[in-house]
Amino acid sequence: MSTYINPFTDFGFKKLFGQESAKELLIAFLNELLSEEQGIIEDITYLNTEQFGSSEEHRKAFFDLYCRNQRGEHFIVEIQRQKQKNFKERLIYYSTFPIQQQAIKGDWSFEQTAVYVLAIMDFELGNTRSSKNSVLSRVQLLNTETFDVFYNKLTYIYLEVPKFKKAEHELESLFDKWLFLLRNMERLRNIPNNIKEHIFMKFLEKQN
Numbered sequence: 001m002s003t004y005i006n007p008f009t010d011f012g013f014k015k016l017f018g019q020e021s022a023k024e025l026l027i028a029f030l031n032e033l034l035s036e037e038q039g040i041i042e043d044i045t046y047l048n049t050e051q052f053g054s055s056e057e058h059r060k061a062f063f064d065l066y067c068r069n070q071r072g073e074h075f076i077v078e079i080q081r082q083k084q085k086n087f088k089e090r091l092i093y094y095s096t097f098p099i100q101q102q103a104i105k106g107d108w109s110f111e112q113t114a115v116y117v118l119a120i121m122d123f124e125l126g127n128t129r130s131s132k133n134s135v136l137s138r139v140q141l142l143n144t145e146t147f148d149v150f151y152n153k154l155t156y157i158y159l160e161v162p163k164f165k166k167a168e169h170e171l172e173s174l175f176d177k178w179l180f181l182l183r184n185m186e187r188l189r190n191i192p193n194n195i196k197e198h199i200f201m202k203f204l205e206k207q208n
Contacts, residue, residue, distance in 0.1 A: 004204065006186040008122045010064070013079040016206055018065045020046065025206065026067070028199045030075065032174050033136070033157060034116065043070045051097045061094055072113040074098035081122045088125075091117050091156060099154075114153040120182065124160050135163045135179060168192045 005012040017026045027041050034041070044067040051061040065077040076094050080087065095117050102112045125137070139156040140149050164179040171177050177195050181188075181203065191204055 003190075004185045004188050007182055008079055008081040008120075010079075013064060016203065017077070018046075022206060025199065025203050026065075026077075029178060030118075032178055033118065033159075039071075041069045044068065044075070047074075051094075061097055063094060066098075074113065074115045076115075076117045078117070078119045080119060083123050087119075091119055095154060095156070112153060114155070116155050116157065118157045118159065120159045120161065122161055124162055125158055135160055168194065171195070 005015065007013055007016055016022060017029065023044060023046075027044055030044075031041050047066040047068055049063040049066050051063065051066075063076050064079050065075075067075050067077075069075070076091075076098070078091065078094070084090070095115055098115045099112065137158040137160070139158070141151040141154060142148065143150050159179075161179060161183050164176075164183050166176055166180065168180065171180055171192070171194055174197070177197070177200060180192070181195070181200065191201075
């Protein structure tokens, strides 16, 4: 029997990241992935994960996790255990909801805050690569001739957890440790010797 819960289950993911008591964990995780490009997240507000279409004929969307930070930027976090047909398209569809929700009646200049869609996957997506880390792919709108970022307020982040191969003794950064726990949580029997930071101790305690 497992000592720790599986973060790739609906129950496990929501317990670890998707409730008010887990806010510190979610902030730390998002900051580790995003702080370089969008600054430190100091606080978040959990939002309704059930999103309605513009009319009864349009499909609803059910996010695994949806939140907004202190700057009004939106974050959709999806956990996916198995490959799914049109998975990329699903995430693009999801991103349209926080974009449309920022449209206000009256004198609106079309200015928007950033939208981030993060997919934590227990499979390899395929046909993706990153110059920084093969585990993580960051996708934005680019100019295909110059490869300059055309629009930096819409970002998709794909975290392919099975690509992370480091053993316990090889862990160096906080990013390494988050990935190690996500990949190996269900198989752990004891807390790894080099994962002693406060946030990870709280993350492991959260499972009791």
